[in-house]
Amino acid sequence: MEKSASNWGVAAVPDSWNFKPNERLLGLMSLSVRGVLARIKAEMVAAGGGGGRPVIPMGHGDPSAFPCFRTAPEAVDAVAGALQSGEYNSYSTCVGLEPARRSIAQYLSRDLPYELSLDDVYLTNGCAQAIEIICSVLARPGANILLPRPGYKFYEARAVFNGMEVRYYDLLPGKDWEVDTDGVQALADKNTVAIVIINPGNPCGNVYSYEHLAKVAETARKLGIFVIADEAYAHLTFGERKFVPMGVFGAVAPVITLGSLSKRWLVPGWRLGWIVTNDPSGVFQRTKVAASIRTYHYICSDPTTFVQGAVPNLLENSKEEFFQKTIKILKESADICWEKLNGINGVTCPSRPMGSMFVMVKLDLSCLQDIKDDMDFCCRLAKEESVVVLPGRVVGCKDWLRITFAIDPSSLEDGLDRLKSFCLRHSKPAQ
């Protein structure tokens, strides 16, 4: 029998239904890196894309597909061992397995002037869920949160979705993307609850000095707010400045550190992250923030148990050579990026990247003909050259680009050469 609705008794469709989607969600697509990159790629494919050349993905921060960015063998052994042991097939405890939390507390304490305990650590599905939880915990009616611009728009999406007001402070391109602390003070009021900093920075490739982080902590203290330190790119630095965790200043102002295995271990698909309270003065206990984070874990999902089970061996056994190799390739790529970008007419790069996987590049539209804006630039670059980069508007800066250099160096050189040909082809003729 033919399959038609009338054959199996489906009633006529009513004119109206009681349900509707949550309208807050509908406006959030433009805030998603993945959503915008998917649109650029779809347009590229529809247009037949760049003459069949391989696509160079300089838009998103996941280098794990490139053989030169494989994770540490000890990390793989740790997960395989946890899986084979048969001990990690159950549901996990709500805030995460104790051995994993204890080993993260010890790992992070190495760089702090005090010791964290396992009670300071809450495990999450990657750093993304850590952001999701913190935004939910803070979202009381009327509250506002200070976010960096340019920044990582996932914070805005999660804050807005929870009904929280977002206020943007500027990062200063002429000062290695430091926080504009005067601007922060002007923005905050009695409903401001926290300031987010991302160090090493996405999208700017900045690495903050000890002195600058101290200034941020003093500013937070003055305002009576806490610092959310997104350290997803912790230790991925390749300039003169070494990574300093914000938790060092936990006694000046309370700090919540967000992190994950994703970037340092090159395994974003393993989905293991953490929220850590750095608060030697016990402010988070007194204000019940710690209790709220714990309670939230009762109403959300946990990271996969066998990945949690692998954490102690993974942290203990990963070798320095693995970390050094990643840094060496990132440094080589960042240098290539800086040098090649400086030779392209139509783009300027205000600051050499010192960490993370990204650099911000300003478009000079007055040198380019028939390019309307950053979105137009990225769509046409993808169609004509099969090179995918992120329009700056997605990180809060219209007519800028965010370029990731965390791809294998030879593809990066190819991608930047194609970017140069594109800019040359679209350059305005000299007057």
Ligand SMILES: Cc1ncc(COP(=O)(O)O)c(C=O)c1O
């Ligand atoms: C600044 C920043 N925070 C958080 C995340 C999310 O990290 P994860 O992959 O561990 O969820 C990312 C991912 O790109 C990021 O760039």
